[in-house]
Amino acid sequence: xxxxxxxxxxxxxxxxxxxxxxxxxxxxxxxxxxxxxxxxxxxxxxxxxxxxxxxxxxxxxxxxxxxxxxxxxxxxxxxxxxxxxxxxxxxxxxxxxxxxxxxxxxxxxxxxxxxxxxxxxxxxxxxxxxxxxxxxxxxxxxxxxxxxxxxxxxxxxxxxxxxxxxxxxxxxxxxxxxxxxxxxxxxxxxxxxxxxxxxxxx
Numbered sequence: 001x002x003x004x005x006x007x008x009x010x011x012x013x014x015x016x017x018x019x020x021x022x023x024x025x026x027x028x029x030x031x032x033x034x035x036x037x038x039x040x041x042x043x044x045x046x047x048x049x050x051x052x053x054x055x056x057x058x059x060x061x062x063x064x065x066x067x068x069x070x071x072x073x074x075x076x077x078x079x080x081x082x083x084x085x086x087x088x089x090x091x092x093x094x095x096x097x098x099x100x101x102x103x104x105x106x107x108x109x110x111x112x113x114x115x116x117x118x119x120x121x122x123x124x125x126x127x128x129x130x131x132x133x134x135x136x137x138x139x140x141x142x143x144x145x146x147x148x149x150x151x152x153x154x155x156x157x158x159x160x161x162x163x164x165x166x167x168x169x170x171x172x173x174x175x176x177x178x179x180x181x182x183x184x185x186x187x188x189x190x191x192x193x194x195x196x197x198x199x200x201x202x
Contacts, residue, residue: 037114039111040071
């Protein structure tokens with residue numbers, strides 16, 4: 001450009017010059033909002049072994065033009081209303097252990113992608129909600145009483161384990177004959193806190 005105007009361009013139809021912009025700049029003219037971020041997939045939860053807690057895992061969200069800055073993990077006791085406890089992790093994380101929970105309690109879990117624009121939609125809400133039940137407390141105050149109801153009977157009782165969130169607690173009773181090495185098959189009891197072993201050996 002001179003004081004007289006604009007001169008000829010280089011390079012025209014004979015020798016055109018091409019350039020490809022990088023991916024990050026090709027989306028500058030696109031308008032995004034937080035809800036455009038895809039929700040994580042394959043959200044799963046399982047109780048931790050040996051402690052009261054849960055492990056939440058998911059598949060990382062694929063790139064969509066929005067830089068992912070992290071993930072939001074929310075949990076609540078099932079049936080407790082709409083108030084969730086929120087935990088955030090970094091963008092490269094696809095698993096998180098959550099402790100300090102109530103034992104024998106069923107929790108609802110969901111996970112969302114966080115970008116520079118905010119938090120996207122959660123996976124998974126209705127109808128594909130994710131539930132997990134924490135491990136129960138140790139059974140306490142176990143007592144065994146010998147009774148006779150026309151045949152020898154052992155009455156076993158214990159303190160019921162508290163539960164929450166609609167969790168169904170079952171108990172397994174193992175017993176063996178002290179004079180031998182044979183162990184009887186376990187008996188699973190639903191919700192009760194006593195069990196009778198009938199027709200025992202005198």
